[in-house]
Amino acid sequence: MHLQNPICVERKLGDTEASYFLPSRESGVNDMYLHLGFTTQSRTVERDRIAHVWAILRLRHPLLASSVEMHDYHDIRFVSKAYPSPEGALQDANDNLEYRNGTKDELLDSYLNGPRTLSAKRLSCLILSHDEHRLNTSDSEDWKNYDLLICTTHYVGDGMALHQFANDFFTILSSKKENDELHELLKEEWRLRYGGQFSAICLPISLEERLPPGPAGKFYQATSRVDFMNSQDKVVGGHSFPKRSGNERKTIVPTVAFDEERTKKMLKLCKSHNVSISSAIFAICNIAWARTRNDKPHLPIMMYSALNLRPYLSPDEQNDSYWFIAISYFNIVLPGFFPSTDVAKIFWHRARSAKEQSTKIAKHRMVISRSREMAKERGDRARQWAKEDDDTARGVAKASPPLTAAVTSSAVEKPPSTALIGLSLLGNLDGMYKHAAFPQIKLHTLTTGSRQRSGAMLLFGYTFVGKLWVSLGYDENGFDKDVVDRFWANVLTSMEELLL
Numbered sequence: 256m257h258l259q260n261p262i263c264v265e266r267k268l269g270d271t272e273a274s275y276f277l278p279s280r281e282s283g284v285n286d287m288y289l290h291l292g293f294t295t296q297s298r299t300v301e302r303d304r305i306a307h308v309w310a311i312l313r314l315r316h317p318l319l320a321s322s323v324e325m326h327d328y329h330d331i332r333f334v335s336k337a338y339p340s341p342e343g344a345l346q347d348a349n350d351n352l353e354y355r356n357g358t359k360d361e362l363l364d365s366y367l368n369g370p371r372t373l374s375a376k377r378l379s380c381l382i383l384s385h386d387e388h389r390l391n392t393s394d395s396e397d398w399k400n401y402d403l404l405i406c407t408t409h410y411v412g413d414g415m416a417l418h419q420f421a422n423d424f425f426t427i428l429s430s431k432k433e434n435d436e437l438h439e440l441l442k443e444e445w446r447l448r449y450g451g452q453f454s455a456i457c458l459p460i461s462l463e464e465r466l467p468p469g470p471a472g473k474f475y476q477a478t479s480r481v482d483f484m485n486s487q488d489k490v491v492g493g494h495s496f497p498k499r500s501g502n503e504r505k506t507i508v509p510t511v512a513f514d515e516e517r518t519k520k521m522l523k524l525c526k527s528h529n530v531s532i533s534s535a536i537f538a539i540c541n542i543a544w545a546r547t548r549n550d551k552p553h554l555p556i557m558m559y560s561a562l563n564l565r566p567y568l569s570p571d572e573q574n575d576s577y578w579f580i581a582i583s584y585f586n587i588v589l590p591g592f593f594p595s596t597d598v599a600k601i602f603w604h605r606a607r608s609a610k611e612q613s614t615k616i617a618k619h620r621m622v623i624s625r626s627r628e629m630a631k632e633r634g635d636r637a638r639q640w641a642k643e644d645d646d647t648a649r650g651v652a653k654a655s656p657p658l659t660a661a662v663t664s665s666a667v668e669k670p671p672s673t674a675l676i677g678l679s680l681l682g683n684l685d686g687m688y689k690h691a692a693f694p695q696i697k698l699h700t701l702t703t704g705s706r707q708r709s710g711a712m713l714l715f716g717y718t719f720v721g722k723l724w725v726s727l728g729y730d731e732n733g734f735d736k737d738v739v740d741r742f743w744a745n746v747l748t749s750m751e752e753l754l755l
Contacts, residue, residue: 269461492557
């Protein structure tokens, strides 16, 4: 069966999606990547095989293969066109699949600092790289090292979607199915989506539509707004990295992995103190900064992190895709001073404080309304800034007025509290990667992040293949190099001192 007139499905971006789309237009700010280093036999990664798996998953997750059309700041749409045939889906997957030769570092540098890989017409792509000069780590000559880069825009999804996708990708790729069997699976997937009455052609709904609705009426809306503003006013932070301006952005991602034995020791120690490694890393950053630059000890240190909203969402009755963005943000505030005595005691106390703050935020009875208010505010702010940027580009000197009344909330009028750093704490990724499900592929390295704006910084922490990994993605031309180098060194030495 071939579609004579391929149908087209579209929907508006929600506030959270718009807040990521609008800043991405010029240079791809927040375009995500997930890098996975692995060994496998060369037949496993033949282009036709990879393309088939990629095509199957693009059918299952339609946002990956969609495009975005912007009509105005309040009308931005995902557009998905049905493939006329399974072969059309395979061709599209091939068009968004690239093979390269080179190292992992070259791959990441190209994606983070080179010309933008993605666009409003290309929301995802795969890049597979093989370093011909790298020695194989396997005893078998046919097992070689490869690097896979999964690239998507942030308004299509989040870290949880990336890791779930990677697990599904490797599971299908490692299966015993021959290429002709994969093609039959592709045809069946196409038939499910586009056969019959086309009932399955729909896009995953937005975060805001998935959030459970609160009571109707203006009173609830007003109280939700007041509660959100009050919660934002309570977070105070007075520390930041000294910045440098006027330099071209260059993002680097120094990464350290602790071996399995040391990782087990760290996790066991955290458990004995009734905290997670994630809470401990907040406290590590707090101490590392106090040891780096303690010029304002009277002011607290604020750090922000992403709140995974998936546990709170109502199911999408028409689309079971996990590719959608479902995050909000929260802040952890810890004291700025740090005594030189009782270091370990103070450290564990602050780790427990970070845990208590995180738990209180996640379990707060207003978490849904706060997330909705934050999404609305972020969307409004992004629209206003986008219009100002566009006016400036057109030579319109006067700044545009606020687009909506919501933008004039106190959270925007007052300068926001200063955050020292953002933390992306992904937890135990070995709970998401079912390594036993893809025995033909041995994963050994994982790095993740996104294209940044100038002067951005984000610290990542996670366990993967039994190891604890920490990485610092930042614009090395946007900060005082000596301060960042000292902070990063203090993070690592503090972990050695307090977690081992």
